[in-house]
Amino acid sequence: MPIHHEVTSVTLDEIKNLVSDRAVTGETILLNMGPQHPSTHGVLRLLLELDGETIITCIPDIGYLHTGIEKSMEGITYQQAEVLTDRMDYLNTVGNNLVYCLAVEKLVELDVPPRAQAIRVILAELQRIASHLVWLATQALDLAAQSVFLYCFRERELILDIFELVSGQRMMTTYIRPGGLWREPPDEFEDAVRDFLGHFPKRIKMYEDLLTKNPLFVDRTKGIAAISGKEAVRWGMTGPSLRGSGVDYDLRKVKPYSGYEKYEFDVPLGKDGDVFSRYIIRIQEMRESLRIIQQVLDKLPSGPIRSDNRKFVPPPRSELGTSMEALIHHFKLWTEGFDAPEGAVYVPVSSPRGELGVLLESDGGPKPYRAHWRTPSFANLQAIPILAEGHLVADLVAIIGSLDIVLGDIDR
């Protein structure tokens, strides 16, 4: 049975094939960074082999936040499992709900009304901005720009307020549901988003004024951890970390979902593939997200916010008192759940960190037989040994920050 008796530390013997010979003779030193180090963005542990201050080898150790979400999902119904998706990547909760719902909808062939799709896009883009704000805040904080941290969290709060407005929750919203949305957003929703749109471009400019030409920031980011596009693709990197190396790949453009094909936006690309280009790209992406939200708001369709297929989507509560059929559907859906046809689907979306995908396999019953998450942070972090090689320990915090990892997303 799963009881671990031993301490979890790694012995030199186990990793002898990963470090250089000089570590074995004691010429270089092995240094442990994390898991409680503040700039590892959670509980990431890095084992470093150092020659003076230069990193020779970097061996990441993950799993400190492993909560067995994939296993837990196998034991609950499709509707219940959605709640767990919020808890994985806690900075991209709406995006996790979105990809999960898209997968369920693909599995059971459920259509989503246009209004629900449009609101999903607004929320997903707001979430992208919120996530980039946390990234910018922590990246700047790691490089000792403390005021940027405070400004970013101030603006992020405005987005979380919008989430609270629509769903009643700041972070773990579970607002997007299979077949549409939980409820019609309140009347103030559109105004609140418009307010934010009017307010935010000035703020992005302020961040840029503070950082983009700041010699302290530029010195510590330009030319650090450069990776070529070819190498980044080979390591399976996605998202801004890949686009920083000039590779044009964004799922919103390549395989549009939820109606992204209707909106005009650019995919910013970097040239150098270093920490600085990844910074520039994410700043640009915030602007593009604002553009998308503006377009969605301008032609926000009216109509229902969830599918009327009662086999998968619960009826409105107002019908329960008058319609026997609605009552039966409601009862069946919330006690047994719905059966999904046998088969496996994989749905990817473009999360703030890259390609977030879920593989859902069904055995014909109401619970997922297997739910596997292909998470962007996991794939991107795997490239950190080649990114960090040859750089100083002090630069490592900039490198970790530039990958924008979320440990909940990696360990699941």
Place this chain on the structure above:
Amino acid sequence: MNNHLQTPADLIQKKYRAELSSFRDHITLLFNKEFILEACQILRDDFSFEVLVDETVVDYWRRKEPRFQLVYQLHSRQHDERIFLRTSISEDDPNTSSIVSIYPNANWYEREIWDLFGIRFEGHPDLRRLLLPKGWEGHPLRKDVPIKVEETCFTFNYDEIDRGKPRAED
């Protein structure tokens, strides 16, 4: 199915007697595990499937024989096509060839599979547990491990703590 997917799928199907299935818009090829290295090599070099997107396992305990199916997902950026490869792995001999030599990012995916499903990869450079602590016994994502039943990792209680204190009565 368009040409960029049809040609490689046909080739794999013929060459390795693969079982082709299609669900929604996914093309899945199920074949014998000994061909996986060769198939990946061909798909990467001749058909530009240069990205390994994902690698995982589905456990069909008491449902199918052989018990495990390894799922590889390859992506061709050039044509934007995705192909799913599946290989069967039996319970008695849970090991297969590692594809790290072809796709370097298979490294962690295979470590995760070893950790959670207990399938070994031959030729893997560093097959340690990835997520669970190294003293962990068993492979929890297997279907024969029950859900929501968990033994406590820490055995101490207040009696034991007090016994260790210099002046427990305080």
